[in-house]
Amino acid sequence: MSDTQLHELLRDAAWLPEDVRRADRYASIDQASLGSGTLLFLVSVVGGPAHGTLLFAPAHKGATGRLTDAQGSEGFDLACVRLMTAGARIPTARGGHVEFRGGGTAARTVSPLPFAQGRSSNSLSLLDIDGRPHLHKAYRTLGVGVREPELLRVMNGSGHTPRWFGDYSYAPPGGTDRLALGVVYTYTPGSGIDTPLRANLRALWPRLAGGVTGIPGSAPSGAAGDGGSPEGLDGLVRDHLAPLTAPLRAARSFLGGFHEELRTRLGRGAPPADYPVERALRDAEERCRALAERARGERNLPPAALETAFSSLSSETELLRTAFSAGGTHRAGPCHGDLHLSHLLWDPPRLIDISTPGTGPDEPCWAEQSPLQDLVALGRALEYFSADEAAYESARLLGVDSEETMLASLDGGAGMPPRERSVLLLVFEAADRWRRHVADLLLARGGPGESGAGPERALPDEPLRRLLYLRRLLHELDYNFAHARPYHAAIDLRHASALGLPSPLPRTLTTRN
DSSP, rough: OHHHHHHHHHOOOOOOOHHHTTTTTTEEEEEEEETEEEEEEEEEESSSSSOEEEEEEEEEEOTTTTEEEEEEOOOHHHHHHHHHHHHHHEOOOTOOEEEEOOSOOOOOOEEEEOOOOOSSSEEEEEEEEETEEEEEEEEEEEEEOOOOOHHHHHTSSSSSSSSEEEEEEEETTTTTOEEEEEEEEEEEOOOHHHHHHHHHHHHHHHHTTTTTTOOOOOOOGGHHHHHHOOHHHHHHHHHGGGGHHHHHHHHHHHHHHHHHHHHHHHTTTTTBOOHHHHHHHHHHHHHHHHHHHHHHTTTSOOHHHHHHHHHHHHHHHHHHHHHHTTTOOOOOOOOOSSGGGGGGEEEEEOOOOOSSOOTTTTTTTTTSSOOHHHHHHHHHHHHHHHHHHHHHHHHHTTOOHHHHHHHHHHHHHSSSSSHHHHHHHHHHHHHHHHHHHHHHHHSSSSOOOOOOOOOHOOOOSHHHHHHHHHHHHHHHHHHHHHHTTHHHHHHHHHHHHHHHHHSOOOSSSSSSO
């Protein structure tokens, strides 16, 4: 198959990331046939910002020889399921092979089901396999870091992840690392925990003040009376979150069970490794210095906010170096790897899109992960979530763009008229308090009001938690700088500015401000 045909197939694909779309060309590095005109292409991006990226491009070859995208098509889906149940091994044109593996039970009936994929970096389709819905996920961008199929297989039957049906991978000539191509697993109906959280926070806004809808200077009323005192606002938020108390605590308990199951199944009885804190801290220091230098060229963010944030980040790295210089070990352990609110289903609790850095003690990345990493990731997701909602709500009330309110939140709206500033402060303060209470319920080991709860139990490894938080914040700030996203970078700066303080024990695993 000529590279010209592949270029025509890929150049207008709706799923193609912009950096991949800007390639000079797309070159086939291998291909295999599944029969009935269905071909699997392994494609390398040549030229442009994504040079060297590997793509997986299933295609159907028509009678005229023209290629059309096969991902999500009935022929491609059914062929993959059939080959999984058979445990087939398909040779490729250049001496490699595509290996299909399944759970050992042949599928008697397979048929497509209607499914609105929505936005996804992968191809997703819904299948009825023997009367039960399953998802077929085909990875569009390939790499050795895609470990989800193996993790689903190892965790099969645990109750924490969807049941694994089968998967397939590409083994290149020469026996080098395999690349996961796709996986089929049971479809778990439900929504991410961001869904009830969004509904709850948006329902809080009308309760903030009797006159907020048009009177910028008004203060909280009702349960948050007392002229908008911190105690009154805190009471309002607690009362408003009451319906979610049980689901959030259930999700927290579920996460603990998931981490223990992951440790047992992947660790194979090996003692916990020591987290490489020195290397991680050194990487964080280097990244912080590089980002501070890059920040000098940022024209869309307030210079004062940048200076404050990087001063705090520098102080935080110094505090962490002092804390770790005292010695001691910090236990590592397997984790989800890139947990977002949408990855934690809540009705009932389940986890999807697992990307654990290492699948066993013999892998080099095994020690550089921790269950705290997942809790930090969820805490950062809550920070983005609540700040985003606050920016939009305050912008709606003031009749301005949300980027304006987000940037204004960096200095507390210092340049705004008093009445407009009071709206900004009220909305962001309510969102921050709401976020802290959610984190108490979802992320702390002992939630508020529970027997034995308290900061000592909530923070099992404070220096490591702070290091993991710092690393994730720097990673996200780096991404937002690189992709010219000042709105999201402002959220990072807002929370970076709260670091660098020698606090005792913060209230939750993920929130210090």
